[in-house]
């Protein structure tokens with residue numbers, strides 16, 4: 001089967017515990033140090049098998065790394081890994097999962113070949129918020145719970161606030177509204193993308 005490595009943690013004797021996202025399941029598997037023939041890294045898409053042994057954590061076997069050409073571009077690889085780490089935290093403790101998340105990573109991996117990495121992540125995050133029913137396309141202040149008429153401040157999960165309620169940088173209302181509605185960042189400047197990327201990194 002195929003999956004994305006969400007998390008790698010050290011166990012005893014340099015063995016690894018590897019968390020892998022597949023379409024329907026997040027697997028937590030044991031990888032023996034002695035068995036390492038292929039590299040395991042955060043964000044890798046791999047083909048693999050699971051060996052079940054009664055009473056033990058299932059083992060990760062027969063790994064093939066299904067590489068992406070853009071992984072050689074360090075800046076893209078780092079942004080991808082950052083997003084994967086945030087996603088792993090977001091999905092922590094979940095075992096059975098909707099195929100949306102696997103498909104989202106498939107889509108991101110494809111887009112990264114051609115598009116700006118931070119824009120891809122922000123657009124994908126908007127899709128994730130929408131899927132989870134957490135996307136707010138009309139601006140209401142999370143502090144005073146009244147509508148926002150001016151340019152909104154955005155905080156974690158792209159929630160909005162009045163700049164008088166949360167004194168932080170504001171974003172152009174129309175451009176943000178478009179980006180949220182269509183999961184499309186084409187009208188946003190690089191500087192605005194950087195601002196949104198900073199917010200995204202506070203946690204999904």
Ligand SMILES: [Zn+2]
Pocket residue numbers: 141142143144145146161162164165
């Ligand atoms: Zn307010």
